[in-house]
Amino acid sequence: MSSNNEILDTYLFENNSLLEQLESIVLDAEGSSAFSEDNINEIFRIMHTIKGSSAMMEFDSLAAIAHRIEDMFYLIREGSMAVVSEPNRPALFEIMFQSIDYFRKEMGKIEAGQPLDKNIDQFLQNINSLIAKIKGEEPAAAPAADNAASASACGYVGDPDFPYGLVVFYDEGCGMENLRAFMLLTSIRDFCGESDVRFLPEGIENDPSTADAVIDHGFFLMFKNKEDREKAIPVIRSAGSVKSYEPQDCKLPAKEEVEIPVVVEETVAAAPVAAASAAPAAAASAANAQANTTASAAHQKESLISVHQSKLDQLSALVGEIVITEAMVTGSPDLKGLTHLDNFAKSARQLRKLTDELQDVSMSLRMVPIATCFQKMNRIVRDMSKKLGKRAKLTIIGDETEVDKTIVDNIGDPIMHMIRNSMDHGIEVNEEDRIAAGKNPVGEIILSAQDTGSEVIITIKDDGRGINDDAVLKKAIRNGIAYPDIEYSHKEILNFLLMPGFSTSENVTEFSGRGVGMDVVKRSVEELGGSVTITSEQGKGMTTTMKIPLTMAIMDGMEVSVGETIFTIPLQNIRQNFKVSNSDILHDTVNGEIIKVMNNYYPVVRAKSIYSLPGGVDDVEDGILMWLDAGDTSYCLLVDELIGEQQIVVKPLPAYVKNFDIKRHGIMGCSILGDGSISVILDVENLASAVFAK
Amino acid sequence: MANSVDNDIMFLDPETAAARKAAAANLQKYLIFMIHDEGAADLKFGINADYVVEIINSYTVTYLPMMPSYLRGVFNMRGQITPIMDFRLRLDKVPTTDGLLLILNYNDMQLGVLVDAVDRMIDIDENTITAVPAQSSQRFVSGMCTIPDLSGTMMVLSCEQLFAHE
Numbered sequence: 001m002s003s004n005n006e007i008l009d010t011y012l013f014e015n016n017s018l019l020e021q022l023e024s025i026v027l028d029a030e031g032s033s034a035f036s037e038d039n040i041n042e043i044f045r046i047m048h049t050i051k052g053s054s055a056m057m058e059f060d061s062l063a064a065i066a067h068r069i070e071d072m073f074y075l076i077r078e079g080s081m082a083v084v085s086e087p088n089r090p091a092l093f094e095i096m097f098q099s100i101d102y103f104r105k106e107m108g109k110i111e112a113g114q115p116l117d118k119n120i121d122q123f124l125q126n127i128n129s130l131i132a133k134i135k136g137e138e139p140a141a142a143p144a145a146d147n148a149a150s151a152s153a154c155g156y157v158g159d160p161d162f163p164y165g166l167v168v169f170y171d172e173g174c175g176m177e178n179l180r181a182f183m184l185l186t187s188i189r190d191f192c193g194e195s196d197v198r199f200l201p202e203g204i205e206n207d208p209s210t211a212d213a214v215i216d217h218g219f220f221l222m223f224k225n226k227e228d229r230e231k232a233i234p235v236i237r238s239a240g241s242v243k244s245y246e247p248q249d250c251k252l253p254a255k256e257e258v259e260i261p262v263v264v265e266e267t268v269a270a271a272p273v274a275a276a277s278a279a280p281a282a283a284a285s286a287a288n289a290q291a292n293t294t295a296s297a298a299h300q301k302e303s304l305i306s307v308h309q310s311k312l313d314q315l316s317a318l319v320g321e322i323v324i325t326e327a328m329v330t331g332s333p334d335l336k337g338l339t340h341l342d343n344f345a346k347s348a349r350q351l352r353k354l355t356d357e358l359q360d361v362s363m364s365l366r367m368v369p370i371a372t373c374f375q376k377m378n379r380i381v382r383d384m385s386k387k388l389g390k391r392a393k394l395t396i397i398g399d400e401t402e403v404d405k406t407i408v409d410n411i412g413d414p415i416m417h418m419i420r421n422s423m424d425h426g427i428e429v430n431e432e433d434r435i436a437a438g439k440n441p442v443g444e445i446i447l448s449a450q451d452t453g454s455e456v457i458i459t460i461k462d463d464g465r466g467i468n469d470d471a472v473l474k475k476a477i478r479n480g481i482a483y484p485d486i487e488y489s490h491k492e493i494l495n496f497l498l499m500p501g502f503s504t505s506e507n508v509t510e511f512s513g514r515g516v517g518m519d520v521v522k523r524s525v526e527e528l529g530g531s532v533t534i535t536s537e538q539g540k541g542m543t544t545t546m547k548i549p550l551t552m553a554i555m556d557g558m559e560v561s562v563g564e565t566i567f568t569i570p571l572q573n574i575r576q577n578f579k580v581s582n583s584d585i586l587h588d589t590v591n592g593e594i595i596k597v598m599n600n601y602y603p604v605v606r607a608k609s610i611y612s613l614p615g616g617v618d619d620v621e622d623g624i625l626m627w628l629d630a631g632d633t634s635y636c637l638l639v640d641e642l643i644g645e646q647q648i649v650v651k652p653l654p655a656y657v658k659n660f661d662i663k664r665h666g667i668m669g670c671s672i673l674g675d676g677s678i679s680v681i682l683d684v685e686n687l688a689s690a691v692f693a694k
Numbered sequence: 695m696a697n698s699v700d701n702d703i704m705f706l707d708p709e710t711a712a713a714r715k716a717a718a719a720n721l722q723k724y725l726i727f728m729i730h731d732e733g734a735a736d737l738k739f740g741i742n743a744d745y746v747v748e749i750i751n752s753y754t755v756t757y758l759p760m761m762p763s764y765l766r767g768v769f770n771m772r773g774q775i776t777p778i779m780d781f782r783l784r785l786d787k788v789p790t791t792d793g794l795l796l797i798l799n800y801n802d803m804q805l806g807v808l809v810d811a812v813d814r815m816i817d818i819d820e821n822t823i824t825a826v827p828a829q830s831s832q833r834f835v836s837g838m839c840t841i842p843d844l845s846g847t848m849m850v851l852s853c854e855q856l857f858a859h860e
Contacts, residue, residue, distance in 0.1 A: 317773070320773075321773045324773070564757065565756070565757055565759075566756075611759030611760060612759065613757070613759065614757070651775050653775070654768065654775050654776060654777050654803070654804060654805075655802060655803040655804070656777050656803045656804070656805050656857065657758065657761070657765075657768070657777050659859045660760070660761055660762070660765075660859065662758070662759070662760045662761065665759070665760045667758070667759065667760065670756075670768065670775045672770055672773065672775070676754075676770055677754060677756060677770070678756040678768055678769070678770055678775060679756075680756070680758065680759070
């Protein structure tokens with residue numbers, strides 16, 4: 001049963017990543033309204049894989065649809081994009097988007113264990129009618145397709161962008177054909193730009209099975225420029241073991257007359273001579289190949305391995321344990337009073353260094369580029385701009401930023417919500433309004449990510465009409481969040497947007513404004529340990545900034561004691577620690593205490609009394625004040641003493657304890673100290689809201 | 695249902711037959727533990743051994759603020775932070791002074807329960823567990839059962855009620 005689940009997991013994982021890939025291909029291609037040769041092959045391959053794996057898992061409806069799409073792309077692949085006439089293209093893209101959505105939906109059902117949608121006839125019908133349309137024009141395109149096929153005797157269809165082909169055949173039985181081809185490619189790239197030459201079969205440098213394809217069909221090079229091909233010919237001549245080569249001009253299907261390829265075949269007898277003279281050259285190019293493999297990293301397939309997330313979690317947990325144990329061993333009380341520990345100290349330092357490194361590596365394993373999440377937003381913007389009839393483009397900046405996997409998994413919904421909001425409420429309905437305001441008629445939403453070292457900052461910025469403070473305030477008053485006789489600052493008004501049940505749109509629309517507004521965004525970002533702020537200038541647009549810690553598993557903290565209890569306070573929240581005398585403490589009207597620091601007044605919070613701890617100092621002069629800062633709150637916390645700064649592994653609260661909702665009281669988690677005891681990690685912001693809400 | 699099992703047994707080797715019979719009788723391992731009650735006999739509880747992870751007698755409690763008083767705090771169980779519930783306090787009796795910690799795992803929630811003493815492990819036929827008298831409202835108890843060697847009666851601890859939040 002479990003092995004069956006594993007297969008299902010793999011199936012879902014693979015197909016979901018294939019769908020993501022497919023979506024980005026289709027989105028890209030829609031821009032140019034055509035699929036390139038590569039795209040067609042890729043889509044064909046994706047559909048083939050989905051069909052195969054779905055059939056294996058007995059999801060027949062999925063297999064059936066994938067099969068029809070595969071058929072459709074078979075036609076397109078045979079005849080290139082030209083078989084789909086211009087008027088049919090939007091329909092083709094639409095079908096592709098529909099099918100991506102369909103597969104996604106069904107994958108979701110499979111994941112949730114629900115039965116699949118058996119009623120696929122209508123959808124199949126749509127695909128079939130499109131295929132019929134494509135076929136209907138086939139007679140015109142077919143000859144071209146045939147010609148293209150025959151023109152390239154090797155069976156490869158030419159690419160219109162790389163019209164100047166060259167097929168190289170190697171001596172029979174010379175071996176390692178794929179590597180020979182790769183060496184040849186490298187020496188050709190020496191004089192010809194990497195983007196100016198393409199080659200088939202792909203993966204020659206690290207896939208030995210391509211050798212067979214090279215033997216059977218030859219090594220196929222395609223050049224953008226004729227000159228490059230001319231230059232390549234002497235290089236091929238001088239390369240070892242080349243039996244023959246022939247230039248092949250790719251015909252743009254259905255446009256030009258087919259040229260009969262000029263076959264220049266060198267005699268086999270000439271080859272050994274060429275090979276002999278080329279031996280040193282080949283050696284040189286081999287060295288070049290070595291150097292270039294690193295340079296042409298873009299061409300190398302990254303050697304990836306997919307690992308189940310639970311294993312990574314396990315690894316992080318183990319590494320955390322090692323860090324703690326290391327501190328336990330090196331700080332062991334048994335060592336106290338011992339001298340002559342030079343060797344021990346040396347080894348301990350080495351151990352420390354290695355565990356630090358181990359920790360870094362295990363953390364980096366969980367880091368993934370945020371691109372997967374960002375790319376999905378392209379689709380949202382596209383769909384909404386079609387539906388709402390607003391022209392808008394999405395600009396993505398910094399999508400290579402790496403963040404923890406959990407963040408990527410959970411940040412998608414908040415970002416999507418904000419983008420929908422921008423599309424729906426932000427960007428102006430009438431382009432005239434935009435032009436009148438001196439803006440580009442096409443709206444722009446900028447989605448960016450930036451890594452500051454400790455946190456990642458994600459901003460969603462639109463150039464729409466911005467937030468109307470008066471409208472927001474009116475609505476807030478109507479909803480009972482704000483009071484009519486109080487004056488609110490611009491910042492405070494923007495904060496209303498993040499409160500539960502607030503939505504500025506008068507009408508509920510399909511995309512946003514369901515009443516579950518941005519408070520959802522705020523909550524999900526806070527669950528990741530981050531914060532959300534909104535800034536806006538009326539008429540210029542609005543910006544949402546989400547700050548999220550890069551990883552929640554390890555942080556720098558200050559250990560403090562209150563009686564017997566040890567608390568850890570995140571270092572980033574601490575502004576200053578200082579001793580005060582009783583006379584510095586001011587009292588306010590509600591029995592609160594206030595202190596003046598740097599010409600500002602801050603409330604004093606006693607850790608002992610808010611948590612009703614059994615021990616701890618009562619006299620301010622015996623303890624120490626910590627000036628803490630989080631979000632927009634700032635206050636001073638009285639603790640007994642500071643123990644020291646330490647890097648800690650954050651352990652979530654036990655499941656049973658979580659149900660008591662002590663997070664709301666500012667307890668974020670626990671951490672195990674070097675001596676095996678437990679410290680309680682405080683959340684400075686939640687603590688403040690718990691204390692001051694009363 | 696029981697009939698068909700008996701019929702099948704005729705065609706099986708003795709060992710499998712015994713196992714089948716045991717299954718029909720629905721034998722389960724139960725751990726019996728005690729709670730001292732001032733001025734009264736000890737309370738005897740039984741808990742299905744499936745929920746018991748281990749028994750620990752040495753631990754250091756770390757106080758966790760803002761929790762109900764019966765939660766004494768948390769302790770470090772080999773790197774896993776586990777909450778400790780004082781069962782006597784949970785039953786509104788005086789706090790446990792020197793007890794054992796039963797580590798229970800229910801629905802992936804781990805909880806240490808402080809009890810006074812652990813008696814032993816026994817096999818109980820679940821069919822012999824009878825319902826709690828309807829008149830008396832019992833807390834954390836899902837049934838009553840006479841211990842097979844007639845050494846007394848145990849109350850069957852309900853993990854569901856124990857782990858529930860009030």
